[in-house]
Amino acid sequence: MKxxxxxxxxxxxxxxxxxxxxxxxxxxxxxxxxxxxxKKDVLKNKGSYNAEVSAFVFRYLEENGVxxxxxxxxxxxxxxxxxxxxxxxEVIVRNIAAGSIVRNYPFKEGSKLNPPVxxxxxxxxxxxxxxxxxxxxxALKLATPQELRKIKxxxxxxxxxxARLLAAQGITLVDFKIEFGRKGKTICLGDEISxxxxxxxxxxxxxSLDKDVYRFNKGDVMAIYNxxxxxITRSKKKR
Ligand code: ATP
Ligand code: TYD
Numbered sequence: 001m002k003x004x005x006x007x008x009x010x011x012x013x014x015x016x017x018x019x020x021x022x023x024x025x026x027x028x029x030x031x032x033x034x035x036x037x038x039k040k041d042v043l044k045n046k047g048s049y050n051a052e053v054s055a056f057v058f059r060y061l062e063e064n065g066v067x068x069x070x071x072x073x074x075x076x077x078x079x080x081x082x083x084x085x086x087x088x089x090e091v092i093v094r095n096i097a098a099g100s101i102v103r104n105y106p107f108k109e110g111s112k113l114n115p116p117v118x119x120x121x122x123x124x125x126x127x128x129x130x131x132x133x134x135x136x137x138x139a140l141k142l143a144t145p146q147e148l149r150k151i152k153x154x155x156x157x158x159x160x161x162x163a164r165l166l167a168a169q170g171i172t173l174v175d176f177k178i179e180f181g182r183k184g185k186t187i188c189l190g191d192e193i194s195x196x197x198x199x200x201x202x203x204x205x206x207x208s209l210d211k212d213v214y215r216f217n218k219g220d221v222m223a224i225y226n227x228x229x230x231x232i233t234r235s236k237k238k239r
Contacts, residue, residue, distance in 0.1 A: 012031050046222065067186060094174070096111065
């Protein structure tokens with residue numbers, strides 16, 4: 001498969017067309033950003049750790065009946081995916097209160113959210129990704145009510161599967177963000193699921209094992225990404 005025209009260069013990934021219709025190549029770059037792009041760095045090998053975890057999680061979800069865009073890896077940082085018509089929603093599932101939900105609402109950091117809380121933001125950097133509700137999503141024609149039901153159902157399925165996979169490695173899934181797109185009429189999971197898009201805590205020590213290490217200078221980001229990638233992908237043998 002040949003990489004062709006650049007389609008989109010985002011904050012951490014670059015998307016290319018290929019010589020095969022409907023297939024794209026996603027390059028996971030070493031760029032890392034936080035606070036709406038206010039903090040930026042390049043961390044060697046970050047892209048490949050995130051790509052490895054994303055590929056592993058997408059394969060695991062597919063095996064468990066979740067439709068994703070994942071096709072195959074070309075090399076450690078290039079992923080072939082099915083082109084989706086992306087829905088500009090950031091679908092966040094929260095099992096434990098942390099991050100913006102603690103800053104914006106009277107939740108105590110670390111308190112359990114059971115049932116999990118789904119928060120959906122409008123993916124629009126120029127507006128700083130404002131939070132939506134069901135009526136706004138439908139009024140803005142971002143998704144039909146039926147699509148929205150499907151998206152929420154899939155988000156909770158992904159949460160249950162992912163939480164179980166990570167728990168087996170002694171990792172608590174605090175929260176995560178996913179994106180969806182349409183392939184014809186089918187809603188598929190797109191983008192990535194990685195240490196950049198999940199909030200993970202070590203079950204025993206409570207230590208952050210994700211982008212919070214970078215956001216809040218909590219330690220050696222790449223050493224932690226490396227260990228977490230190994231822990232997550234090791235769970236293959238246990239399944
Ligand atoms: P953010 O960091 O807020 O997610 P971004 O646009 O900067 O935004 P990147 O991850 O750098 O994010 O860019 C990847 C882009 O590719 C995103 O816009 C994402 O929606 C898009 N994308 C992901 N999967 C697919 C797919 N299967 N088909 C088409 N576009 C996709
Ligand atoms: P959130 O607590 O809303 O934001 P922050 O981490 O900036 O305080 O994030 C919830 C989860 O969703 C967290 O695991 C990070 C992820 N996320 C993204 O990957 N991209 C985003 O644009 C947002 C808002 C969250």
